[in-house]
Amino acid sequence: MVQLVGSLLKELADSLSSCKVLVVGAGGIGCELLKNLVLTGFKNIDVIDLDTIDVSNLNRQFLFQKKHVGKSKAQVAKESALQFCPSANITAYHDSIMNPDYNAEFFRQFMLVMNALDNRAARNHVNRMCLAADIPLVESGTAGYLGQVTVIKRGMTECYECQPKPAQKTFPGCTIRNTPSEPIHCIVWAKYLFNQLFGEEDADQEVSPDTADPEASWNPEETAARATASEKDGDIRRVSTKEWARSTGYDPIKLFNKLFKDDIMYLLTMDKLWKKRKAPTPLDWQQLENSGHPQGESPTTSGLKDQQVLDVWGYCQLFQHSVESLRSQLQEKGEGAELVWDKDDPPAMDFVTAAANLRMNIFSMNMKSRFDVKSMAGNIIPAIATTNAVIAGLIVLEGLKILSGELESCRTVGSAGLNMITCFQTCV
Template sequence: MPLTLATTAELVPDTTRVLVVGAGGIGCELLKNLVLSGFLRIDVVDLDTIDLSNLNRQFLFQKQHISQPKATVAAQAVQRFNPQASVVAHHANIKDPQYDAAWFAQFDLVLNALDNLDARRHVNRMCLLTNRPLVESGTAGYLGQVTVIRQGFTECFDCQPKPTPKTFPICTIRSTPSAPIHCIVWAKDYLFTQMFAAKAEDDDDDAIAAPSASDDPAEIQLLHLEASALKQLQTLASPETLGPTVFTKVFTEDIARLLTMDEMWANKPKPEPLDLATLYRQALDQDYVDHAVLEPPAFHTPAWSDQQVWSVAQNLHAFLYSTSILARRCHALTQANTEADLAPTVGLTFDKDDDDCLTFVTAAANLRAQVFHIDAKSRFDVKAMAGNIIPAIATTNAIVAGLMVIQATHLATGHPDRCQTTYLAKGTNRPRLFYNEQLATPSTQCVVCQRRYVTMHTNLECATLRDLLTALKPYRHALGLGDDLVIEEGGRLLYDPDFDDNLDRPLANVGICQHTFVTVAAEEPDPWHWPLSLYIIGSTDQPMPVAIKEPEQLAMPLHVKQPLESQKRKAEDQLSPDTTKIARADQPLVPTNGISSAMAGTADDSGPHTLTKPLENLMTQPADSHPVEIPSDNDDDTVTILD
């Protein structure tokens, strides 16, 4: 019988399915805590592979796991903590098309252990679409936060504006960078450290264990080659040969290894390895390098200005030159320490005001950006961005993961009223580490959660915007949308009454693709009605141009509608108090017809929740027991509208 943290009074139901997004610093601790707390059905998604720098805080990983998928290794490791648990690993991006609404809907709750804003926003919207509770988390150094997001009851991830982060966790350095900052962090905290910083005394020569029968022989061979190249980099003594060797290793050989992982590039552009000989010839033609001696970059000239984005040839020149200079400096420090009878192993520390260090990081980051089709940055920009990296702290991750499991247990055992937001803070005036507060209510200004999410099936190749409008026509006035609508996708205007050029074009031709969100709103916004967010599912065998699945999604839940109605009445009373009151004297606020009997009960009138399927009630019924308004024609699973 495995050791578990769950008490017998509140056992998590065996049927509870949990999705964990992220298997990094927080994710490793979270997975371990979940299986020890009685959560037995877990899926984990992560697109990253294990790097040497992960081993100091992501305790599920060991040296023999380097370059293997984090999700796979983490799933295998935690199952040893609780053999009864079933942990399914997905080495992929959570934004990939296969992880659609139907896939999210199979889980009872979702836990985010992510370190990037874009993926968090995506998971937030998918949980709103499928009405799944989300436990959100985050850490930054000694600071941490855990909160719960429930559609219509709490603020969502986007209710509070998120500024573009100026600091990035170390886990953002990935094998698949997507922004310039990822390349800059990689150049500064990985490459510079490996080449010029002092090496740890306990670093072993061999980072790969003996292969087992279950390992892929081809992958094992690639790992041995990479480890051998890394060892060579650490032992090379010639400043003249270090630059070309490093270039070939990190921009050619390592990229070629990444290209062998086909699943990583199924939905994104493949990186392109750089060829040293080709770039060297370009640099020769442009007089940036010389056969005999490598001249220092002329930073005082316009072509090398700190404000100028260097060409690929310039970056090669700067990379080779700065590598040579930094290697000579390291050698000089080592020699000086040896002569002074000090420890011979010394290294450099990155300083953004050190010209050689900054040149190296700028050139290395821009060359990596070239490989992954990312915009390069000027030396000035790199200097501003290179100092904003937050170190990840294992203890903070562990504490936050524990807080997440507490919130998940409240949800799984039918007690969402116990959920709260918890902050982890260090160094405040009060002698406390934890600060709790009630979950905030949704922001009325939020453009993400203040709308209804509807699933729409369509044939993208033949259905048009006109078909979409036709499908929504019966619901326009009930939804408060009126006759004049606006259709947008990803900030692009596709249609309004004064712009109907796209009306009869197929959806695919106007840029609407599978698993995108299309917004439909009134041309004149009504504060008392929400816009629609249509989640598009494309299918070539769809018999009708447009079909709305589960039309009850179009109705606004009463726990949301009642406060809006109350606000509307107050506003109208201020304008015409007497006539407004008379007009509503005999009108019930909540219609009695069409309310599902399964949702008419309350969460508090039947005693404690049973443990058979506590989350089933949680998904369909809020904790404060408001029923959900269902249209009278909700006996149809699919509504199809044709001209």
């Protein structure tokens, strides 16, 4: 029995040193996975990743250091992994896996493909290529303390796209524009506002009061009449939000009073909206400025800067500073330029934080810290280093089963972090 086990282990070890595997992604899971592979005995590894290293990656992607910021994730991951096993043959691609060069023929050179991706489009592509090339794929993902690993093989398991994915939550336009009741409604409104002012305008992302809100009228005829009246309301109403902002030179105080005073006062005239809910309270820049507030940000809670919740005047000033910064960005880009909202761009994030919190205050909601707003605005679930490590270990275990000819024993593994750690320890 011992000889048989020893023979099987030798065959597996020989297989590890000779087989060629592809790792797609060199981020949170990818770094842990690459390290695990070379320490397990895999010798021929290709790794591909489009991204470069950012400072925010360093707290969980341990193959990277501060000196690597701005460099290719795939290339640095290769160099760092070779320090664990200098004899390994690792090829790094700083490229997108969705590049046409990485077709089914490219995938056929591998015995195994391991996904460490963070977006659905790339996962779909790798899934299709592995099905076309008939190559086993180990798919994985994490979300906070949750994670999963599953093996996909043509003719044996369902594919990645066969599995239903949760639809992104959407909100009615009239709720966003007229009657927000949750902080997320105000955050979505603030992101829409950013695009209306500085980015690509979208008619489906209007931020002005919705005059055709069916709840504002008791019958369809009155709703239609209100909408028709709005259409005939003169040239001022017909000017887009961006055109009006440009006409003011993106004056932050005029923008403030239009968005948080005039528009709210107009909402109050739609009195049927407020018969069963608390009416909003408009804000006025001059009144706030003259009310004795300190000239500067005024945190109302202690802690890290991004976790502080400012008072109303603090968010007024943050709104002013962010508008001025974004206006400068537009001027630098030139006539007709547009900005793209990015959660990692400080002025853009400051703008959404300030605008969302001011709207929350108007509609009697508790305001949120920049950290909380960023989490919701970017649909961010914090990455947990230990979850990445556990999932990377499980990927390798499933890969070993495949290379041992035990595809039938592969299964989808996924649970809460503590349960995964217990499972991992049991398997080892």
